[in-house]
Amino acid sequence: MTVENADLSEPIRSLATGVSEYVAEALTAVAAATTGLQRRVALVWWKESLFSPTRRVSYRDLPPTAAATLMAFDLHQQVPVSSPASVVAFLAETVMSLPLVDTEQTYAVNDLVELAQTEKSLDMARGAGALLTAVPGGRGPVIALIAHCDSPTSRDRSAFRRLTGVPDGARLTLAQWACWVFRELQATSATAASKASRSSKRRSRG
Structure with a gap:
């Protein structure tokens, strides 16, 4: 075979495929980095503005207990389920930056x-929690009692320890409470996503 009639189609095709894959990987990496940067900027703005993106209200205008709980929900809405531990510390600092929050004051968890x-400002958070948790009947997350507030079981203080495993006298600061709610939201979301993934795989195999 001479140079003049050499078949270069396969090398060219391989080169084109390689270039396409490289460009696709590069674009994916850039998109991921851009998304991460945008999220960090949005979170800094959220912390500085102390404004709820879901309720469109300033946390300063809410009772401190409600503001701390809403902050946990709002942060949960803004970050991936697999977030680093530093996100929890970021939430605690944001709660403690509220003007009316006494950083040392503790509250009974059942209160x-x-x-x-x-x-009222937590109605959206309760709705989201109801999609992630079952009506309390056995041991489960604290947020299930909040989400299913219309259930008589959720309002039964005598059943609080049985349903949550939390001692009746347990007390938390508002920063600790917000972190607790955030972790439970993240954990229940991860569990729900895992169940949905397994269900989807079973259907595809069937």
Whole structure:
């Protein structure tokens, strides 16, 4: 075979494929980096503005207990389920930056749950929690009692420890409470996503 009639189609095709894959990987990496940067900027703005993106209200205009709980929900809405531990510290600092929050004051957990069950500004958070948790019947997350506030079981203080595993006298600062709610939202979201993935795989195999 001479140079003049050499078949270069396969090398050219391989080169084109390689270039396409490289460009696709580069674009994916750039997109991921851009998304991460945008998220960090948005979170800094959120912390500085102290404004709820879901309720469109300033946290300063809410009772501190409601503001702390709403902050946990709002942050959960803004970050991936697999977020680093530093995100929890970021939430705690944001809660403690609220003007009316006494960083040392503690509240009974069952009182915080009861307040969250009735606070109007948390209606969206309760709705989201209801999609992630079942009506309390056995041991489960604290947010299930908040999300299913219409259930008589959720309002039964005598069943609080049985349903949550939390001692009746347990007390938390508002920063600790917000971090607790955030972690439970993240954990239940991860569990729901895992179940959905397994279900989808079973259907595809069937």
